[in-house]
Amino acid sequence: MEPNAVVSRDEWLEARKALLAKEKALTRQRDEISALRRALPWVKIEKPYIFDGPGGAISLAVAFDGREQLVVYHFMFGPDWPAGCPSCSYLADHFDGAAVHLNQRDVTLVAISRAPRAVLEAYRARMGWRFTWLSSLESDFNHDFRVSFSADEIASGAVDYNYAQAPFPLEEAPGLSVFYKDADGDVFHTYSCYGRGLDALIGAYQFLDLVPKGRDEAGLAFPMGWVRRHDEYGV
Numbered sequence: 001m002e003p004n005a006v007v008s009r010d011e012w013l014e015a016r017k018a019l020l021a022k023e024k025a026l027t028r029q030r031d032e033i034s035a036l037r038r039a040l041p042w043v044k045i046e047k048p049y050i051f052d053g054p055g056g057a058i059s060l061a062v063a064f065d066g067r068e069q070l071v072v073y074h075f076m077f078g079p080d081w082p083a084g085c086p087s088c089s090y091l092a093d094h095f096d097g098a099a100v101h102l103n104q105r106d107v108t109l110v111a112i113s114r115a116p117r118a119v120l121e122a123y124r125a126r127m128g129w130r131f132t133w134l135s136s137l138e139s140d141f142n143h144d145f146r147v148s149f150s151a152d153e154i155a156s157g158a159v160d161y162n163y164a165q166a167p168f169p170l171e172e173a174p175g176l177s178v179f180y181k182d183a184d185g186d187v188f189h190t191y192s193c194y195g196r197g198l199d200a201l202i203g204a205y206q207f208l209d210l211v212p213k214g215r216d217e218a219g220l221a222f223p224m225g226w227v228r229r230h231d232e233y234g235v
Contacts, residue, residue: 001213042180042188049141051134052117060141063134064181069107073201074147074175077113077120079137081172084113084123086232087224088174094203096129112136114148114172127230145192147175162194174198 007015049060064070073095076085084092092111099109110132113120117135124133142148149159149171158165161173176198178191199205208215217223 004212037191040191042190045179045187045189047140047144049136049139051112051136051139051141053134054132058134060179061181061185061187063108063110063132064179064187065108065132067103067106067108068181070179070181071102071107071109072177072179073109073111074142074145074173074177075111075113075133076147076170076172076174077115077123078148078170078172079114079116081115083229084115084127085172085174086227086229089127089229090204090224090227091174091198091201092127092129092131093230095201096131099131108132110134112141114142142172145175145177147173147194149173162197176201 045060051058051060051063053063060070063072073088073091075088075092077083077088095109102109112134114137115123115135116137120133120135124131136142143150146160149161149168151171153159154168154171157167159168161168173194175192175194177189180188180190182188205215215223217226220226
């Protein structure tokens with residue numbers, strides 16, 4: 001890469017302070033958006049979703065594991081896939097360590113995929129992850145939360161993903177959904193995000209955004225084209 005302008009320390013400090021003002025404005029805007037997110041209306045979950053969990057069949061309500069808030073990462077892993085999506089694996093490397101800390105703030109985090117439970121467990125062991133992973137193979141959950149699509153949907157040229165109709169190349173897509181359970185045991189859907197809405201979960205991207213070359217993805221076939229499962233980099 002070509003170097004940026006090289007200046008004196010005083011000139012650099014002046015430019016840095018100008019950028020700091022914009023960074024502070026972005027932080028305040030992020031806080032405002034977070035408040036708006038928390039203020040969104042809720043939707044009561046009426047369908048009895050059942051998953052295959054570590055101890056057998058488990059309902060969405062039980063997946064909260066005694067807490068009031070549940071974060072579900074929709075991990076791309078189709079029923080007949082030999083391994084999980086590399087990009088979702090990249091994200092999982094980041095959120096795996098967060099689960100124990102989230103527990104301290106009344107939050108349970110799980111991943112849910114359509115692959116069979118035994119396949120998920122084998123892949124989780126390969127990756128060395130600790131988070132709870134549930135299989136939705138026998139459930140409408142993935143389709144209802146718009147992260148799995150039928151062959152007919154894909155063939156139509158447009159699927160309902162990320163709150164819009166657009167082409168999508170695969171039957172599985174990434175996403176995150178949030179739920180709340182009240183004192184009566186009723187479960188509510190409070191939030192979902194997809195696509196680049198998941199960027200904030202990726203700590204490595206936050207570091208890359210700080211360095212001179214940034215994410216360095218411009219010349220790739222797609223932005224995450226460089227990502228590999230962490231045991232496949234060969235370094």
